[in-house]
Amino acid sequence: MALSGKVALVTGAGQGLGRGISDILLKNGAKVAMLDRNETAGKNTKVDFDKKYGEDHSIFLTCDVTSDEQLKGAFQKTIERFGRLDIVCNNAGIVDESNWEKMVDINLKGVIRGTYLALKHMKKENGGAGGVIVNTASMAGLGPILFLPAYTATKHGVVGLSRALAEASKAGGYGVRINALCPTFINTPLLSYLTDEELTGDFRPLCHFAPQLQEMAGMLEVPVVAESFLHLVTDEDKNGAVMMVTAEGGAYINFPQNVMEVPKTPVTSTRTPTEPETPSK
Numbered sequence: 001m002a003l004s005g006k007v008a009l010v011t012g013a014g015q016g017l018g019r020g021i022s023d024i025l026l027k028n029g030a031k032v033a034m035l036d037r038n039e040t041a042g043k044n045t046k047v048d049f050d051k052k053y054g055e056d057h058s059i060f061l062t063c064d065v066t067s068d069e070q071l072k073g074a075f076q077k078t079i080e081r082f083g084r085l086d087i088v089c090n091n092a093g094i095v096d097e098s099n100w101e102k103m104v105d106i107n108l109k110g111v112i113r114g115t116y117l118a119l120k121h122m123k124k125e126n127g128g129a130g131g132v133i134v135n136t137a138s139m140a141g142l143g144p145i146l147f148l149p150a151y152t153a154t155k156h157g158v159v160g161l162s163r164a165l166a167e168a169s170k171a172g173g174y175g176v177r178i179n180a181l182c183p184t185f186i187n188t189p190l191l192s193y194l195t196d197e198e199l200t201g202d203f204r205p206l207c208h209f210a211p212q213l214q215e216m217a218g219m220l221e222v223p224v225v226a227e228s229f230l231h232l233v234t235d236e237d238k239n240g241a242v243m244m245v246t247a248e249g250g251a252y253i254n255f256p257q258n259v260m261e262v263p264k265t266p267v268t269s270t271r272t273p274t275e276p277e278t279p280s281k
């Protein structure tokens with residue numbers, strides 16, 4: 001998939017990975033609508049990219065992904081401004097184990113909302129031209145982080161959502177590919193979480209495991225992860241792909257096709273299923 005002439009929408013684009021993803025899309029010739037709830041960060045990013053790529057190549061839209069109205073409006077403005085939509089990256093995310101409901105609203109509900117809006121605009125049965133959606137999950141979408149249980153849940157949710165919708169797209173002929181990106185730790189402002197007592201909540205005492213996990217899983221710079229994102233966008237064979245990104249590079253996760261193939265340990269019981277349990281006194 002060549003990116004010249006394509007139009008992308010990226011959430012959480014004001015800083016960190018979303019900024020890096022917008023940068024690589026612009027570098028490869030796409031037009032980009034950058035969405036973020038942080039207006040200052042978004043406007044600064046737009047100024048930097050205008051110098052690099054020219055003013056007409058991007059727009060910044062203030063948008064909180066938890067607001068259905070704001071996100072719908074941002075999709076609409078993107079299409080009004082650039083005339084089409086081909087690539088959507090639902091990337092905005094936070095870490096907050098104290099206010100976990102807010103985190104679920106952003107990391108999971110915001111991604112579901114963005115994915116459904118992307119499908120509405122891009123899928124062929126609605127008159128769209130097809131396209132690709134890449135949802136930012138995390139390695140925490142593949143295995144647990146003990147001091148981030150609700151964050152882990154949101155990222156497993158993003159992986160499951162992307163895989164299920166990829167199957168729906170294939171079966172329903174939507175013409176839209178849906179993939180998930182699962183990076184290890186990335187050097188972005190998000191990592192300040194580890195030193196923020198308010199955000200760690202009840203799991204503060206377990207945060208001493210973080211350096212150990214970082215040592216094991218590794219730390220990446222944004223441009224490396226952005227390159228992996230680009231593979232998921234441009235490789236037209238990839239739908240339902242889940243890419244883990246570590247210092248060793250990108251690797252596609254091979255899930256069993258059928259849940260019956262998942263390795264499992266049988267439960268042994270001395271009781272037959274029909275035999276009632278002895279009531280406890």
Ligand SMILES: NC(=O)C1=CN([C@@H]2O[C@H](COP(=O)(O)OP(=O)(O)OC[C@H]3O[C@@H](n4cnc5c(N)ncnc54)[C@H](O)[C@@H]3O)[C@@H](O)[C@H]2O)C=CC1
Nearest residue numbers: 012014015016017037038064065092093138185186188190
């Ligand atoms: N930094 C890391 O180690 C890793 C991050 N990720 C994921 O990558 C994504 C991006 O994270 P980073 O760039 O590291 O974080 P970051 O904190 O540097 O940037 C996130 C951006 O999203 C924006 N944002 C947050 N809530 C929003 C909302 N409700 N609506 C719109 N924009 C919102 C923020 O204003 C910020 O500009 C997240 O989904 C995160 O979970 C995944 C793996 C590792």
Ligand SMILES: CCCCCC(=O)CC\C=C/C=C/C=C/[C@@H](O)[C@@H](O)CCCC(=O)O
Nearest residue numbers: 138139140142143144184185191193194217
């Ligand atoms: C300050 C915390 C911010 C966290 C941001 C992240 O999303 C970081 C994620 C980084 C690493 C996660 C590692 C998880 C590891 C294990 O659960 C492991 O079992 C994953 C297994 C993956 C596999 O090989 O299939």
